[in-house]
Amino acid sequence: MDEAVRQSGRRILLADADAFYVAVARLVDPEGAGRAPFLIVGGSADRRGVVTSASYEARRFGVHSAMPMGRAIRLCPKAMVVPVSWEACAAKSRHIREVLGRFTPVVEQASSDEFYLDLSGTEGLYGGEPLATTATRIRETVLAETGLSVTVGGGTSRFVAKLATNVAKPSGVLIVPTGEEGEFLRRFTLAELPLVGPKFQERLRRLGMRTVEDVLRHDRATLVAWLGQREADWLYERVRGVDDGDVVADREPKSISRDETFAVDLGDDAALAKHLLELADRASADLREEGLLARTVTVKIRDADFTTRQAGRTPPEPVCSDRAIYALARELLHRLRRARRVPARLLGVALSQFVRADTAASQLSLLEGPTRGTAGVESERDRVLARVLDEVRERFGPDALARGRTPGA
């Protein structure tokens, strides 16, 4: 099928929870956070936190997410500040996802509070009802079952659905009719387009372009000469509301990471190693829970002056045990510390380049053969031990076997 025709037949929605972290905080604590109109959710001020989300009332004072908490409190002193309840948010997230799954099997979770749905081909199923009607039913069902308000935007592409959602926020529904994408796009500045961040905005501004209309005045060849093929094509299509990206259900994760910003910068290697151990354990436990092995281990360090550096390694065989992952991470941390030895404000461990555990097992046995054994960074014993400990923790709680604090060890 012709690409333009295929795209014009699509019915894509984005369901985006309104002030998600704020809404969950209110559900968790109805008497406290639930009654505070000016509510800020995020890290506490004395601990270098930032705002994760603020109530719409607090936003009117200029408070927004990612803002340092100290500044947010200065802008809105009467606000109540509460920490994010990550577990409650994850549970609510799963619940929303489950409700949406009843409307179509093609649900893609883009973040904890954003879900793309592809309803293409469901016209018959919904008796030919307009997409806006389906979207409204989705909004009402999610609200009734989870207590959370979502805004639903829709159109023939993810890009248009995303912009429609932004326009309709909060608590709204907006569907851009097929064929009207280009007209819809004309109202936006380039800064309002997803993926056009500060750097790209500045480049475009220097070329005399601030709005979608500004870009529409130039032909594709001119944009290519200015921006290069890839970015020019991207921009040329998006300002016309064209985006052929698919909604993909059950995307496989590409990386799993854990990092920690310290309350006070840390210069002591032993102290850093201790935090590294905990981060490596948490990341590798999640990796095993997903049934994955990682080919690459990366350590990230943020120096006191906010310089961020990283070092990674891809051993000959994938790993999943806490022992092997910590051993690799430790080596990488040493490398980073040798290169620059100043107090650190953040340390992180990331795992990537995944291999499914079941396919990895057969590949490994082929590699290892009858005589080769289990040479390398990770032995069969490491893996078995890691899984046994996972089971113990699952049964008796995460602190049942905290390493380094084993009595009598």
Next chain:
DNA sequence: TCTGGGGTCCTAGGACCC
């Protein structure tokens, strides 16, 4: 104002291979 934690995707150089 002094910058969280969790992600995705892209680029570019060097190694290595054919």
Next chain:
DNA sequence: TCTGGGGTCCTAGGACCC
């Protein structure tokens, strides 16, 4: 002595998003 072209993998860094 000077000289290929293309492909893949690894690594580090950066832009961007919620």
